[in-house]
Amino acid sequence: MQVLKFGGSSVGTTDAISKVIAIVKARVQTTPTIVVVSAMSGVTDQLVLLGQTAAQGNEAYQTMIQNLAQKHEDAVCALLPTAQQANALSMVKALIQEIESHCSSIFNDRVLTLHMQDCLMSYGEILSSKIIAAVFEAEGVDQVWLDSRAMIKTNSTYSSAVVDRALTNQTIQAYFTNPANQHALYMAPGFIASDAAGHTTTLGRGGSDYSGAIYAASINASILEIWTDVSGMMTADPRIVNNAKEIPRISYHEAMELSHFGAKIIYPPTILPVMHARIPLWIKNTFEPAHPGTLIENESPKDNNVIRGISSIKDICLLSLEGAGMVAIPGFTKRLFDALAKKQISIIIITQSSSEHSISVGVSVQDTHLAKIAVDAEFEEEINLQLLEPLIIEKELSIIAIVGEQMRNHPGVSGKFFSVLGNNGINIRAIAQGSSEKNITAVIEAQDVHKAINLLHEAFFETAYKQVHVFIAGAGNVGRKLIEQIKQQVSNLQSTLRLQINIVGIANSKQQLIHSAGIDLNQWMDQLAVAPGGSIQEYVSAIAQHNLPNSIFVDVTADATVADSYAQLLSKGISVVACNKIACSSPYAHYAKLKSLAQNHHAAFLFETNVGAGLPIVSTLNDLIRSGDQVNKIEAVLSGTLNFVFNHYAGGKDGKTFAQVVKQAQEEGYTEPDPRLDLGGTDVMRKILILAREAGYPLEMESIENESFLPAACFNGSVADFYIELEKQEPHFKKLYDAAEAAGCKLKFIAKFEKDSNGKATAKVGLQHIQPSSDFYHLYGKDNLVLFYTNRYPELPLVIKGAGAGADVTASGVFADIIRAARV
Numbered sequence: 086m087q088v089l090k091f092g093g094s095s096v097g098t099t100d101a102i103s104k105v106i107a108i109v110k111a112r113v114q115t116t117p118t119i120v121v122v123s124a125m126s127g128v129t130d131q132l133v134l135l136g137q138t139a140a141q142g143n144e145a146y147q148t149m150i151q152n153l154a155q156k157h158e159d160a161v162c163a164l165l166p167t168a169q170q171a172n173a174l175s176m177v178k179a180l181i182q183e184i185e186s187h188c189s190s191i192f193n194d195r196v197l198t199l200h201m202q203d204c205l206m207s208y209g210e211i212l213s214s215k216i217i218a219a220v221f222e223a224e225g226v227d228q229v230w231l232d233s234r235a236m237i238k239t240n241s242t243y244s245s246a247v248v249d250r251a252l253t254n255q256t257i258q259a260y261f262t263n264p265a266n267q268h269a270l271y272m273a274p275g276f277i278a279s280d281a282a283g284h285t286t287t288l289g290r291g292g293s294d295y296s297g298a299i300y301a302a303s304i305n306a307s308i309l310e311i312w313t314d315v316s317g318m319m320t321a322d323p324r325i326v327n328n329a330k331e332i333p334r335i336s337y338h339e340a341m342e343l344s345h346f347g348a349k350i351i352y353p354p355t356i357l358p359v360m361h362a363r364i365p366l367w368i369k370n371t372f373e374p375a376h377p378g379t380l381i382e383n384e385s386p387k388d389n390n391v392i393r394g395i396s397s398i399k400d401i402c403l404l405s406l407e408g409a410g411m412v413a414i415p416g417f418t419k420r421l422f423d424a425l426a427k428k429q430i431s432i433i434i435i436t437q438s439s440s441e442h443s444i445s446v447g448v449s450v451q452d453t454h455l456a457k458i459a460v461d462a463e464f465e466e467e468i469n470l471q472l473l474e475p476l477i478i479e480k481e482l483s484i485i486a487i488v489g490e491q492m493r494n495h496p497g498v499s500g501k502f503f504s505v506l507g508n509n510g511i512n513i514r515a516i517a518q519g520s521s522e523k524n525i526t527a528v529i530e531a532q533d534v535h536k537a538i539n540l541l542h543e544a545f546f547e548t549a550y551k552q553v554h555v556f557i558a559g560a561g562n563v564g565r566k567l568i569e570q571i572k573q574q575v576s577n578l579q580s581t582l583r584l585q586i587n588i589v590g591i592a593n594s595k596q597q598l599i600h601s602a603g604i605d606l607n608q609w610m611d612q613l614a615v616a617p618g619g620s621i622q623e624y625v626s627a628i629a630q631h632n633l634p635n636s637i638f639v640d641v642t643a644d645a646t647v648a649d650s651y652a653q654l655l656s657k658g659i660s661v662v663a664c665n666k667i668a669c670s671s672p673y674a675h676y677a678k679l680k681s682l683a684q685n686h687h688a689a690f691l692f693e694t695n696v697g698a699g700l701p702i703v704s705t706l707n708d709l710i711r712s713g714d715q716v717n718k719i720e721a722v723l724s725g726t727l728n729f730v731f732n733h734y735a736g737g738k739d740g741k742t743f744a745q746v747v748k749q750a751q752e753e754g755y756t757e758p759d760p761r762l763d764l765g766g767t768d769v770m771r772k773i774l775i776l777a778r779e780a781g782y783p784l785e786m787e788s789i790e791n792e793s794f795l796p797a798a799c800f801n802g803s804v805a806d807f808y809i810e811l812e813k814q815e816p817h818f819k820k821l822y823d824a825a826e827a828a829g830c831k832l833k834f835i836a837k838f839e840k841d842s843n844g845k846a847t848a849k850v851g852l853q854h855i856q857p858s859s860d861f862y863h864l865y866g867k868d869n870l871v872l873f874y875t876n877r878y879p880e881l882p883l884v885i886k887g888a889g890a891g892a893d894v895t896a897s898g899v900f901a902d903i904i905r906a907a908r909v
């Protein structure tokens with residue numbers, strides 16, 4: 086014999102029921118079959134609500150009954166030929182009348198006992214199984230309806246009754262061995278049973294799977310099939326992980342652990358009866374019957390999968406008993422567990438600190454109140470004597486678990502588990518590993534579950550791609566180029582670095598666009614234009630709330646408020662990539678704090694483009710220092726803007742004034758929004774400051790000497806005022822130029838950092854006359870040049886030279902940082 090169980094969604098619509106009929110009809114031809122069905126999907130919930138509504142004295146329950154009647158009558162009419170509907174319709178009517186009569190007594194008494202609730206819930210399965218039995222009868226199948234209440238015997242714990250397996254076996258076997266009861270098909274309602282007094286009981290929500298297993302084990306069926314709405318057991322809940330994969334084979338133990346830790350696909354007690362009887366258990370998809378599904382069997386397959394699946398349980402609370410006197414209390418653990426057991430509170434996870442000063446248990450949140458009363462009462466005396474603290478309760482938690490029998494032979498699984506979570510700022514409240522080493526379990530904050538499961542899934546099952554989520558602040562020149570470059574490279578990065586870069590947020594000073602599934606990079610400008618507005622603080626809060634794995638915040642603004650948000654982001658484990666120089670040139674203490682936040686929260690804080698746009702200046706410096714070198718002197722032309730300006734200004738000889746050259750630089754995108762930051766030397770001061778700091782010297786901005794060539798009057802007023810003043814100052818600039826030319830030199834704005842023989846570090850910036858013999862003389866266009874004099878490069882410096890400004894090169898430097906951050 087064989088047992089096939091069909092879940093709520095498989096019998097939820099007439100279309101689905103037709104599929105069930107087709108599957109079963111093909112199977113009964115060869116082997117006698119027990120078909121166990123759930124209630125039509127949603128019906129059990131409606132029956133519970135119905136009872137509650139009646140108990141509240143709310144007459145709306147009557148309309149609810151009518152809706153229920155309608156749903157089942159519709160099914161009869163759609164599934165049976167007209168001539169054969171009458172019997173089935175009167176059967177439905179009679180059952181609905183029974184529901185009505187129960188509800189009217191609940192309404193009068195204003196109370197819904199668990200006993201009565203079980204009785205009401207049972208009608209869901211009774212109705213669905215009887216309707217389907219009527220369809221088979223109409224189709225001429227040799228079948229009989231089997232009352233599971235008479236077959237499966239339980240205790241009287243209503244709503245989650247415990248099955249008396251010995252008595253149930255006897256009853257079922259007695260029935261099936263009777264020659265009078267031989268049929269091709271037995272239609273049985275799942276979920277329901279009865280106690281010794283004959284009162285209806287239920288096996289717990291989702292319990293029809295268990296009914297199937299009980300029938301299968303009692304008759305020693307050749308196979309148990311659980312037909313549902315997915316093609317088998319998957320590596321994670323497909324509603325949480327888009328890339329969840331079907332598991333072709335899995336052991337009973339692994340399946341049991343996964344379901345125990347929340348995989349809803351199968352009700353946890355289901356596995357045990359079939360495991361003991363060694364009956365193969367298949368999970369199949371009613372809507373895709375040709376798909377092989379999952380085979381649950383004795384052996385765990387010997388493949389490369391160290392872990393088989395990931396699951397989670399929501400709404401957990403952690404109860405902790407602590408106290409220095411705990412060691413002295415005899416039978417302490419037993420008393421704790423007994424106190425909980427007496428109140429029927431089931432413990433999902435247990436952890437004890439090795440000092441034995443605290444023990445924590447994870448339970449369902451609805452048990453919290455009862456547990457608190459029970460445990461505090463049990464230990465009242467010890468609490469009064471201050472040997473123990475009253476029970477501590479932490480809520481809004483969830484449990485996540487990875488499961489796999491091969492884990493015990495593979496060291497390093499738990500290391501990977503914890504580093505994946507830790508590197509993404511997910512705080513672990515408690516951990517447990519079963520002594521059989523089939524699972525590793527952690528209690529984490531509920532808000533982190535989605536992220537944690539996706540990260541773990543990626544780490545253990547998706548060697549293919551690492552999903553990276555990028556949030557961009559700033560959609561100006563650099564931002565636009567960056568998005569364009571990323572768009573061009575997405576597939577290349579997938580194939581070469583196994584990185585899947587998703588831009589999930591783009592914000593400018595007015596609008597903010599966030600799509601956690603990834604923004605369409607062909608349409609982002611149109612979408613951003615109509616996106617809602619918000620402050621940078623709102624953007625940052627939204628980023629934190631989305632809590633996406635491997636998140637990177639990219640600052641391509643020059644805005645101080647954006648820079649102010651880095652600390653908050655880094656402390657949430659979100660990496661920061663900045664071309665904005667404000668944070669790194671802020672007071673040293675702040676710069677140092679950001680660096681340590683990044684380190685402590687396993688996030689990257691990268692700012693290559695703070696100096697020399699896309700040139701590899703900061704990363705080269707970092708490599709030198711990390712490999713043990715020491716920087717003694719840096720000389721550099723660090724302003725692409727100033728270089729452009731002095732290379733294009735010929736003292737007015739070509740008819741162009743200094744102001745016109747500056748304007749040209751701005752129009753071509755080589756200046757800060759306010760060019761005075763470049764011309765006044767502030768920008769170069771920031772850059773040499775950042776290099777000095779990265780070289781290990783804690784300099785402050787104020788300690789840098791600046792020999793400004795810009796007359797003081799230029800600093801007054803707006804950018805427009807500045808250009809007017811600059812025109813007026815043309816004689817001043819011409820004089821600077823002429824003096825240099827007369828000496829056979831060029832004008833260059835040089836930054837210099839130096840450490841004297843006492844180890845004292847100084848830095849200064851200023852305009853200098855450069856001789857033709859100097860490295861700086863032949864520096865054209867907007868090029869930058871940096872000379873690093875270090876212990877390893879003492880006389881001939883390490884030289885980095887190239888375009889040091891421009892949206893394209895800056896964007897590519899930012900992009901390189903994003904890739905570095907993604908690979909951290």
Ligand code: ADP
Nearest residue numbers: 092093094313314315318319321322348349350
């Ligand atoms: P039925 O009504 O057939 O009993 P359930 O809703 O109880 O179906 O269980 C099937 C659902 O379980 C799937 O639709 C899926 O969303 C969910 N599920 C959770 N975890 C897993 C998993 N690891 N593998 C497959 N499905 C899972």
Ligand code: ASP
Nearest residue numbers: 123129276290291292293
């Ligand atoms: N109908 C019951 C429930 O919804 C049992 C089941 O579907 O397995 O919980």
Ligand code: MG
Nearest residue numbers: 092291349350
């Ligand atoms: Mg189910």
